[in-house]
Amino acid sequence: MHALILNGLEQPLQLSETATPQPAPGEVQVHLRAAALNHRDVWIQKGQYAGVKFPIILGSDGAGIISAVGAGVDAQLLGREVLINPGQQWGNNPAAQGRSFTILGLPHNGTFAEYVCVSAASVHPKPTHLSFEQAAALPLGGVTAYRALFTRAGLQAGERVLINGVGGGVALLALQMAVAAGARVWVTSSSAEKIAKAVALGAEGGISYTAEKWPAQLTQQAGGAFDVLVDSAAGPGFNHLLDAAAPGGRLVFYGGTHGAIPQVPPAKIFWKQLSILGSTMGTEADFAQMVALVEHHRIVPAIDEILSLAEGEQALRRMDQGLQFGKIVLQIPG
Template identity: 70%
Template sequence: MQALVLDGVNQPLQLREVPTPTPGPGEVLIRLHAAALNHRDVWIQKGQYAGLKFPCILGSDGAGTVAEVGEGIDEKLRDQAVLVNPGMQWGDNPAAQAKDFQILGLPHDGTFAEYVCVPARYVHPLPDHLSFTQAAALPLGGVTAYRALLTRAHLQAGERVLVSGVGGGVALLALQMAVASGAEVWVTSSSADKIEQAKSLGAKGGINYQDENWPATLIKQANGGFDVIIDSAAGPGFNNLIDAASPGGRIVFYGATQGDIPEVPARKIFWKQLSILGSTMGTEQDFAGLLQFVSDKKLEPVIDKTFPLAEGEAALRHMDDGAQFGKIALQIIPD
């Protein structure tokens, strides 16, 4: 099969002929129609991720059809249209992942290829209203947004939500899910164009997070603070989110692209009765809940740009530039 292979840190992806995997007991072989990128893939390429091994095939998100089934798997799965839950071996505790939790694409070969082998328990029927490319854009970002917003923050209809750094896949899916849940959603970005695009998806408005004292300005625009804040940056700007939160608010962060929080204003947190919540990926129950939510609300992930498999390295560089609005996909078989 054709696959994009990463041979080492800071090496470009190479399209190469590699052996097609064979499904073992309890596994299925998926013929991939589409895959999607995540920042995780860029960080692995740059050597900024734990457990590196080379050569490897990146890619956590993918959708396609079941080509072969391993021992113990119902033959009826063959030829079914499916997408993959990339979060594997969560463990028995729904509150936090186990030590052996893994994400598809490292250490096991991922979806930047014509075929991928995964345990059958992690494949799900394609939502009827989604194309293969749309479905491929959903799994990792979708389950991350779903868990942060609904499992961790327990979002309720009518609450006011702030999604920071809108434009990336998780942030946009969180925006779409919050709007579909009946929340009033606002966003931050350094791009006025991205704020306008977010408004076309249902956001009430937004503000440039580079503006001085933006929390006070945004609170005035929104006629109040925010019950739920979804963030992926952390870093020095996190304290602005504490200022933007309403008393009793919940701040959920699923990443730290701006690094650790240098100083935490403890008095503000306890006096405002805030909940600061970390979140990573999601359980199998979160993933099933995500698919049900997406099917019920007919949500469609935003696709920024689609590249052919052979241009996977260009797709990674496009993601690394940070200008995208939505998911970046790899087209392996045309929809």
């Protein structure tokens, strides 16, 4: 098969021929039709991710058709159109992932290839209203957004939501899911264009996080402070989110791209009775419920650009530069 292979630290992805994986007992082989990028792929290429090994086929997101099944797997699955849950072996505790938890694309070969083998429990029916490219844009970002909003923050209809740093796949899916659930959503970004695009997807407004005293301005714009705040940056801006939170608010974050959180005045948290919540990926139940939500509300993930598998290195560079609005997708020949 053809696959994009990363052979070393800071090396470009190489489109090469490699052995086609065969399903072990309990596994299915998926003939991939599309794969999507995540920042994780860039971090692995740069050596900024634990457990890096080479050679490796990157890619956590993928959608395709089941083309073979291993021993013990129902043969009726053959030919099914599916998307893949990239979270493997979550464990028995729904509150947090276990020590055996891994994400597709490292340490095991991922979806930047014509074929991949995964546990039969990891594949879910592709929502009927989505193309393969749209479905491939959903898994990692979708389950991360769903768990952050609903499992961790307990979002309810009518609540005000603030999504900090809109533009990436998780943030946009969180926006779309929150709107579908009946919440009122505002966003921040350093880009006026990204804020305008977020409004087109259902946000009620937004503000640049570079603006002076932006929490007060956005709170006035929204008619009140925010019940749920979603963040992936952390860093110095974290204090601003505490200022924007309503009493009893829940601040959930799933990343820390801006680094460590500086000293926080404790009264900002205890006097407002805030909840600070961490979230990572999601359980099999989270994933199934996310797919059901997307199907029911016919949510279509925002796609920035669709490129060919051979353009994988170009796609990584676009993501590294932070130019995208939505997911960058690789189309894989059928």
